[in-house]
Every structure is written in C-alpha cells, then in structure tokens.
Amino acid sequence: MAGGRLELTVLDVGQGDSLFVVSPAGKTLLIDGGGAFGGFPGHEQAHGSDPGEEAVSPYLWSRGFKKIDVVALTHAHQDHLGGLNAVLENFGIGRLWIGREINNPALARLETLARERNIAVEYETRGKRFSLDEVQGSFCGRKFRQAMPL
Numbered sequence: 001m002a003g004g005r006l007e008l009t010v011l012d013v014g015q016g017d018s019l020f021v022v023s024p025a026g027k028t029l030l031i032d033g034g035g036a037f038g039g040f041p042g043h044e045q046a047h048g049s050d051p052g053e054e055a056v057s058p059y060l061w062s063r064g065f066k067k068i069d070v071v072a073l074t075h076a077h078q079d080h081l082g083g084l085n086a087v088l089e090n091f092g093i094g095r096l097w098i099g100r101e102i103n104n105p106a107l108a109r110l111e112t113l114a115r116e117r118n119i120a121v122e123y124e125t126r127g128k129r130f131s132l133d134e135v136q137g138s139f140c141g142r143k144f145r146q147a148m149p150l
Contacts, residue, residue: 013051016079035082052086067092076107
C-alpha cells in the first residue's frame, strides 16, 4: 500500500489508458480500464485481448486488493472502458464515476453490470470537485490550449 504517501501506477493495457491511485490513507481509485481498439464508425472490429482480465485484475490481485473504492471512466470510448466489465466482475466496487458520456452499447452494458452488482453509478461534470480521503481533485474536460508566442 501507499504507506502514508499518494501512489500512482500507470498500467500497461496496450491501447488506451488505465491508472491506479492509492491515497495516503489507503482509498483506491481506478481510472479507465484500457481496451482493444474497436475500429472506426461503420467499420467496427471486435478483436484483441481483454485488459481487464489480462492486465488490470492480475495487477490488483498481485497487490492483494479485493475491492476498489471508486472506478472512474473518463469517457466511453472502447480503449478506455473495454477492460472495466472484468474489473466490475472481479472486485467489490464502491462507486462507478462516468465522465464524458457517449451513448454506445458498451457503456450501456457497463452501466447495466454496475446496477446488477449494486454499484452506485454517478455522472460527473466538468468543474465538479471530489475528495478521496485527503486527496482533493476536480473533473476537467479536454481542452485544446494554444501555445503562447515567445
């Protein structure tokens, strides 16, 4: 565990992102779960490994975790949510935070699974603040920031 310090682990999930945070007091936050590239609109593909089963869950098990306080989905693209179904099935989850919502079947399946497992689903909006023990943060959207001329 973090042992009084904030811990951040970047997990290798191939395509996409997955970050695991442990607060100084031991609260846990998983941000995204990676996922296989799903192809382009109109040319969807379903292939590749499940990073939730093959990377995220084994890492968490190796650390002795059986529950995760919060799972946060930044946005509902397959390369961010693809591994989360396995995580919700393999661990006790306190809350599921869903960021920028994109209506698609994969997100609908994730929300259904969360509700079946009695996981509180919360929809987060830009600017909303959160607290994970003594760690404070806020939700921010992706913005293009133009570089200032020198």
